[in-house]
Amino acid sequence: MWYFIRPDAVSALEDPKVIEALPRYVDVVKNKKLAKFRICRLIPVEISGDESTEELWNIHKKLINEYIKLEKELDEGKPIPLETPKFSLLHLKATIAQRIMRSCILCERRCMKNREKGELGYCKVGKEMLVSSYFDHMGEEPEIVPSFTVYDF
Numbered sequence: 107m108w109y110f111i112r113p114d115a116v117s118a119l120e121d122p123k124v125i126e127a128l129p130r131y132v133d134v135v136k137n138k139k140l141a142k143f144r145i146c147r148l149i150p151v152e153i154s155g156d157e158s159t160e161e162l163w164n165i166h167k168k169l170i171n172e173y174i175k176l177e178k179e180l181d182e183g184k185p186i187p188l189e190t191p192k193f194s195l196l197h198l199k200a201t202i203a204q205r206i207m208r209s210c211i212l213c214e215r216r217c218m219k220n221r222e223k224g225e226l227g228y229c230k231v232g233k234e235m236l237v238s239s240y241f242d243h244m245g246e247e248p249e250i251v252p253s254f255t256v257y258d259f
C-alpha cells in the first residue's frame with residue numbers, strides 16, 4: 107500500500123547512497139533479510155526469573171555470539187525456523203529493560219527513579235505507559251517510509 111502513497115520511498119531504496127548508509131534496513135524492507143528483533147525472537151533463553159540484573163546481563167552477553175552466528179546463517183540463506191521459543195533473547199532484552207526501570211536510566215536524563223514502584227522522573231512516565239496513537243507514518247523522509255510511530259500522552 108505504501109508503495110502507491112509514497113513512490114519516492116520506493117525509489118529511495120534503489121539510491122546507492124541510501125543502500126550504502128542503511129544496507130541492512132534496505133534488505134529488510136525488501137524482504138531479503140530478517141529484522142534483528144525477529145532474529146532475537148528465534149534464540150531460546152532459559153532463566154528462572156530470580157537472577158540478578160547483572161546475571162541477566164551476563165546471559166545476554168553470552169547470547170550475543172549466538173545471535174551473530176544465527177544472523178550470518180540466516181543472511182546466507184538458512185531457512186527461518188518455523189517455531190519460536192517460549193522465552194527468547196527478545197524477552198530477555200525486555201526483562202532487562204524492566205529491571206532498568208527500577209533505577210531508570212533509559213534515557214539521557216538518568217533520573218534513577220524506581221518506575222516499577224510508581225516514582226516519576228522527568229518524563230512523568232511510571233510503570234505503565236499511556237499511548238495515544240500508533241500507526242504506519244507515511245510523512246517521513248523517503249528513506250524511512252513507512253515508519254512505525256508511537257505517540258504517548
Ligand code: SF4
Nearest residue numbers: 210213216217227229
Ligand atoms: S526521563 Fe523518564 S525514561 Fe528518562 S531516565 Fe528519567 S524516568 Fe527514565
